[in-house]
Amino acid sequence: MRKILSLILAASLLLGLGSAMATESPTEIVFWHSMGGVNGEAIAKMAEDFNVAYEGKIKVTVEYQGSYDDAINKIRAAGMSALPCDVVQVYDIGSRFMIDSGWALPIQEMIDAEGYDITQIEPNIAAYYTIDGKLYSMPFNSSTPLLYYNKTAFEEVGLDPDVAPKNFDEIVEMAEKLTVKDADGKVTRYGFGMGNYGWFFEQWMGKMGLHYVDNNNGRGADPATKVVFDETGGAEAIFGVWKRMIDEGIITYLGRGNNDAKAAFISKNIAITLESTAALKSLLVNVGDEFEIGTGYFPNIHPDDEGGVSIGGGSLWMLASGNDEKQNAAWEFVKYMISPDVQAFWNAQTGYFPITVATHDLDAFKDNLAQYPQFGTAIDQLHSTAPQYAGALLSVFPEARALVETYTERLINGELDIAATVTNLAKEINSAIEIYNLTN
Amino acid sequence: MSLTDSLKARTTKPRVPGKRGIYAVMEPYLFLLPAFVVFGLFLFYPFGRTIFLSTFLTDKLGNARVFWGVRNYTDLFTSSSFWASVGVTFQFVAIVAFGGLLIGLATSLLTAKKYPGVTFASASYAMPVAIASAAASMAFRMILHPTNGLLNILFGTQINWTGDPRWALFSVSMLTIWLASGINFIFISAGLRGVPDEMYESASIDGAGYWRRLFSITLPSISPTLFFQIIINIIGAFQSFSQIRLLTQGGPGDATNVIVYAIYRDAFFNFRFGTAAARSIILFAIVLVITLIQFSFEKRSVHY
Numbered sequence: 001m002r003k004i005l006s007l008i009l010a011a012s013l014l015l016g017l018g019s020a021m022a023t024e025s026p027t028e029i030v031f032w033h034s035m036g037g038v039n040g041e042a043i044a045k046m047a048e049d050f051n052v053a054y055e056g057k058i059k060v061t062v063e064y065q066g067s068y069d070d071a072i073n074k075i076r077a078a079g080m081s082a083l084p085c086d087v088v089q090v091y092d093i094g095s096r097f098m099i100d101s102g103w104a105l106p107i108q109e110m111i112d113a114e115g116y117d118i119t120q121i122e123p124n125i126a127a128y129y130t131i132d133g134k135l136y137s138m139p140f141n142s143s144t145p146l147l148y149y150n151k152t153a154f155e156e157v158g159l160d161p162d163v164a165p166k167n168f169d170e171i172v173e174m175a176e177k178l179t180v181k182d183a184d185g186k187v188t189r190y191g192f193g194m195g196n197y198g199w200f201f202e203q204w205m206g207k208m209g210l211h212y213v214d215n216n217n218g219r220g221a222d223p224a225t226k227v228v229f230d231e232t233g234g235a236e237a238i239f240g241v242w243k244r245m246i247d248e249g250i251i252t253y254l255g256r257g258n259n260d261a262k263a264a265f266i267s268k269n270i271a272i273t274l275e276s277t278a279a280l281k282s283l284l285v286n287v288g289d290e291f292e293i294g295t296g297y298f299p300n301i302h303p304d305d306e307g308g309v310s311i312g313g314g315s316l317w318m319l320a321s322g323n324d325e326k327q328n329a330a331w332e333f334v335k336y337m338i339s340p341d342v343q344a345f346w347n348a349q350t351g352y353f354p355i356t357v358a359t360h361d362l363d364a365f366k367d368n369l370a371q372y373p374q375f376g377t378a379i380d381q382l383h384s385t386a387p388q389y390a391g392a393l394l395s396v397f398p399e400a401r402a403l404v405e406t407y408t409e410r411l412i413n414g415e416l417d418i419a420a421t422v423t424n425l426a427k428e429i430n431s432a433i434e435i436y437n438l439t440n
Numbered sequence: 441m442s443l444t445d446s447l448k449a450r451t452t453k454p455r456v457p458g459k460r461g462i463y464a465v466m467e468p469y470l471f472l473l474p475a476f477v478v479f480g481l482f483l484f485y486p487f488g489r490t491i492f493l494s495t496f497l498t499d500k501l502g503n504a505r506v507f508w509g510v511r512n513y514t515d516l517f518t519s520s521s522f523w524a525s526v527g528v529t530f531q532f533v534a535i536v537a538f539g540g541l542l543i544g545l546a547t548s549l550l551t552a553k554k555y556p557g558v559t560f561a562s563a564s565y566a567m568p569v570a571i572a573s574a575a576a577s578m579a580f581r582m583i584l585h586p587t588n589g590l591l592n593i594l595f596g597t598q599i600n601w602t603g604d605p606r607w608a609l610f611s612v613s614m615l616t617i618w619l620a621s622g623i624n625f626i627f628i629s630a631g632l633r634g635v636p637d638e639m640y641e642s643a644s645i646d647g648a649g650y651w652r653r654l655f656s657i658t659l660p661s662i663s664p665t666l667f668f669q670i671i672i673n674i675i676g677a678f679q680s681f682s683q684i685r686l687l688t689q690g691g692p693g694d695a696t697n698v699i700v701y702a703i704y705r706d707a708f709f710n711f712r713f714g715t716a717a718a719r720s721i722i723l724f725a726i727v728l729v730i731t732l733i734q735f736s737f738e739k740r741s742v743h744y
Contacts, residue, residue, distance in 0.1 A: 073708060076501060097500065186598055190587070252586055253603040256689050260585060269587035395500075399710040402689075409692035413605050435712065439497045439505040 026059040027329040030085040032075075034068045034314065035141070038281075042349040050336050058329040068094065068314065069398065075103070075319075083319045086330040089140060092312045093397035095129065096218065099136055100395055100440060105320035108134040110331045121338070125355050127387035128311050131219050137315040138334045141352040143278040144309045145203050145298045146378055152291035153178055153189070153271040164296020167303045168241050171272060175250045178271040193251050193270030195261035196408050198401030199312055200274060201238055202391060207300055209307030210234040212392035213433075219393050226433060227400075230426035237301050239411055239418045246412045253412060256405045266290075274298065277378040278313065281351040284372060295377040297384075308385025313352060344368075351375070353382065395440070396432045403428050494717035502713045512718035522719075524694040525702050526726075529678070532613055532698055536677035537670055539617040544624020544669065549654075552632050562629070568622035577686035580615050584687070602688050605695040612696050615683050620676055624669050631665030632658070667738055674734075678727060699723045 035043050047062040065071035068091035078084040083103060090098055098104045107129075111118055118126065118135065125139045151161040157177045165171045175191025182188050194200065202212060210232045211217040213224035229235040245251045251270075254261040258275055265273040266286045275283070280295070287293055298309050316337065318330050336342060343354040344364040359365050369375055394400060407425040410416045416424065494512055496504035516522045547565040551558050568576075583590045584601035592598060601611040635658060643653050659666070681700055684690060690697035690705065699719060707716035 069709070076711075101500070193587075252598075253600055253692070254586060255603050256691060259581075263582075263585060264587040267588040396710070402705070402709065405689075406691060406693060409603075409605075413693055415693055432710065432712075435497055436500070439499040 026054070026057055027325050028059050028061065029087065029326055029329045029333060030061050030063060031087045031089075031333065032063050032065045032071055032085045033089040034065055034071045034091070035089070036064070039141075039350050040064055042346060046337065046342055046346065049342075050333060053336070054332065058332055060329075060333050072097065076101075083321055086319060086321060086326055087333060088317050088319065089314045090137065090317050091314045092128065092391075093394070093401065095131075095136065095315070096223065096393045096395045096397065098317050099131065100223070103319050104136060105318040105327060106134055106136045107138050107318060107334070108136070110318070110327075110334075111135065114331075116335070120356050120358060122353065122355050122357060122382070124382050124385055124387050124390075125311050125353065127390040129315050130390075131393065132221055137317040138338060139311070139313075139355045140316045140337060141278070141313045141346070141350070142311040142315075142355055143276045143313040143352055144311055144378060144382055145200060145274055146277050146280070146381070147272065147296040147299055148265060148275055148279075148283060149272040149294045149296065150265070150268065150291050151294040153268070154294070161292070161294060164294055165272065165299060166297065167300040167305070168245075169303055171299055172245070172248070172250055175272065179250075187249075187252070189268060190251055190264075190270045192245070192272045193254050193261050193264055194274045195254055195258040196256045196405050197258055197274075198404040199276075201235075201404045201408075202401070203298055203309050204238050204301050205229060205234050206310050206389040206391055207298065207307045208234055208237065208302070208305050209389065213394055217390075217392040219390070223437065224392070224394050224433060225437065226430045227426050230422050235422045235425065236418055239408070239421050241301060242408055242412055243418060253409075256409075276312065277353065277375070278351050280372065280375060280378070281349075284374070293374060295374040297377065297381045308389040309381060310385075310389055310391030311353070311382070353378065394433070395436050396429070399432050400429045403432075490717045490720050492717075493713050494721050496714050498711070498713040500711050502711070504714075508714060512714050513722075516715065516718055516722065521694055521697075522702075525697045525699055528609060528694065528696060529698045529700075529726075532609060532616075532680070532696075533674055533677040535609075535613040536616045536620060536680070537673040539613065540620035540624050540673045540676075541628075541666065541669055543617060543621040544628045545666075547621065547625045548629040548632055549658075551629065562625075565625045566622050568619050569626065570622070571619065573616075573619055573680075574682045574686060576615060576619055577683045580611075580683075581687060584611055603692055605692050608688050608692055608695045612680075612683055612687055615687070616677065616680050619683075620673055624673070627665055627669050627672075628662065631662035635661040667734075671731075671734060674730065675727075678723070699726075 031047065033040070033043050044062055047060050051059055063085070065074055068089075071088060072090055072094045074084065075088060075090075110116070121139065122142075125142045126135060128142075129135055129137050129139055147164055149164055154161040154174075159174055159177060165174050171192050178189065178191030179187060180189040205212050211228050212234075213227050215222050215224050218224035246253065254264060254270075258279070261270070261273050262275060262279060262283070264270045265275075266283065268291065283293060316334050318327065318334065321327060338356050340354070340356050340358040340362055341364070343356045343359045344362045346352060347354040347359065347365060348368040354360065354365060403425060407416070407421050411418065411421045493502075493504060495507065495509055497506040497508045497512075499505045551562045551565065581602075586592070586598075586600040586603055589601065591601065599607055601607050639657050639661070640653055643657055648656065678698075679700060680698065681704065684696055684698060684701045685704070688696040690701050700723070703716050703719045703723070706712050706719060
């Protein structure tokens with residue numbers, strides 16, 4: 001009997017030891033991201049390095065979730081029962097949704113608890129994710145729109161290849177010179193071309209120094225209740241540019257989103273285009289030695305506009321699991337992902353901004369900038385923008401952006417005139433906002 | 441005991457209360473139970489739930505929040521965008537259903553006779569069956585590109601295939617017809633094999649030419665196959681999604697915004713499940729009516 005008892009005791013001791021050892025095994029966290037291709041490989045490498053650096057303490061598992069839309073939808077679907085991950089990459093326009101969802105753990109809480117030095121982060125980038133004085137998510141892959149132009153074509157028609165157009169008057173003027181027609185009068189090269197991308201609409205509002213929605217551009221304590229671009233003349237000005245370009249035959253319609261415009265630029269069918277800074281690397285690789293790429297600031301609507309661009313891209317959101325150990329591990333991971341060395345690697349691999357100021361002093365970053373001086377334009381543009389043009393926050397942004405694209409098409413197809421486009425667009429977005437605010 | 445005897449024994453058994461009696465009553469339902477469970481779970485419950493949701497406004501998680509009565513429906517019926525979407529759907533379905541059938545019929549008639557290379561031709565005509573619509577759409581994006589697409593280069597045109605409202609629906613339909621042509625080809629070819637040679641021989645003796653034989657013998661003989669294929673094409677066309685998602689996203693304007701795509705946008709992009717549910721119910725009603733029309737048509741024109 002005694003033997004059996006002592007055996008049981010020994011066994012329970014062993015079990016106790018076992019469980020004690022288990023607590024020393026690394027804290028496992030899951031990271032969801034939406035970076036495919038080369039960018040996804042970079043993420044995998046960064047996570048691998050993190051696991052090596054924190055061996056025995058934290059182990060992060062990286063899971064690719066498809067597009068930004070897919071990732072946020074999966075969070076939404078899973079959010080009703082259990083949160084599926086500890087850190088998730090969410091796109092810029094998903095920010096208001098994440099705040100409203102109540103699942104997010106504001107990064108500010110971790111910053112305050114630790115006394116983390118927030119000044120390390122680019123102020124213009126942090127501004128976008130700061131709502132009501134609180135940083136909600138950690139900027140990670142940030143980009144702004146840029147103007148790209150074909151320097152070789154500029155030289156060909158006698159334009160100065162070092163001077164990029166600054167506004168649409170200049171674009172139209174240059175585009176007329178850059179347009180090439182064949183013997184039959186068919187255009188083989190347009191001077192200018194851009195995708196029908198709702199993001200640009202938002203950026204131009206910022207460039208004009210105007211708000212997109214009310215309640216301090218959706219950044220107040222209360223969420224936005226309606227759009228204001230129909231009252232300030234902002235939308236009218238932007239649609240005016242589209243209409244003028246199409247009617248005068250300066251551009252041809254290149255579809256929604258950016259892909260077709262990008263392909264047309266690479267194949268020399270358009271000489272000037274608008275794209276994200278994040279496309280720089282892939283443009284350089286795809287164009288190769290075919291022609292030289294120049295970069296300029298995102299163009300103004302009016303020559304005297306004094307606003308600025310806001311950032312797009314994604315940020316890292318921590319989810320409130322209630323498990324301190326996991327949350328602390330997730331915070332370590334977030335800090336690692338934005339550390340200067342990692343950001344220099346990320347910038348070189350992708351073309352996204354390094355979001356940590358200290359990255360600018362690293363040789364890896366300087367070498368990359370020397371190799372691709374075009375990237376300097378993006379940084380200058382960001383630094384010349386005041387944080388007050390951080391851009392709007394809106395719960396129904398994905399829908400609003402899609403509506404902007406649909407109405408742009410209705411305008412250029414001649415279904416609606418400019419005034420009707422603005423009125424109907426505002427009406428539809430307002431009703432979406434109203435229903436969202438009513439049900440959430 | 442023969443089968444009829446056992447049936448007789450069962451039917452003549454008196455329905456007395458007791459174990460065996462209850463079992464006899466329950467027995468058929470027990471056999472039906474697995475089917476009911478599956479249908480209930482995957483058809484009836486979702487259907488009921490859709491009707492329920494269509495009378496509500498939902499929050500961002502899809503929970504019913506605000507009772508909205510029939511307003512989801514009336515909002516749709518008074519929206520010009522919804523009617524545009526219905527109109528586009530009918531055009532698209534008609535083009536795809538008959539276009540797919542015509543291509544399938546033409547290709548299967550071309551390969552009905554034996555000649556060198558017929559196997560290769562048959563394989564090529566059947567191939568779209570094996571092509572995923574998403575992959576084909578990505579390829580067509582490049583083929584239809586407005587400035588450097590293959591199609592414009594071949595024809596020497598400058599048509600904006602997916603960006604011009606006059607061409608967008610046509611482009612998407614052509615892609616869908618091509619994708620559907622493979623299955624049409626396979627079924628119609630099989631139908632053609634089933635037409636007895638004697639009928640053609642007898643018609644030839646009577647002096648009937650190719651077209652006469654086609655319209656008087658071939659088409660009536662394969663009418664059940666054609667009818668089946670039209671139904672399959674219509675169902676397929678109503679369900680078309682990936683080519684619209686990838687090529688036009690419903691645009692330009694509402695030019696290719698078919699109902700299924702509009703449902704997707706409402707439910708999984710705008711997160712208004714109420715409106716999406718109302719659209720689904722309307723789509724259900726439309727498909728129901730079309731099916732009823734088809735079957736009444738079948739009785740008159742299809743020869744078995």
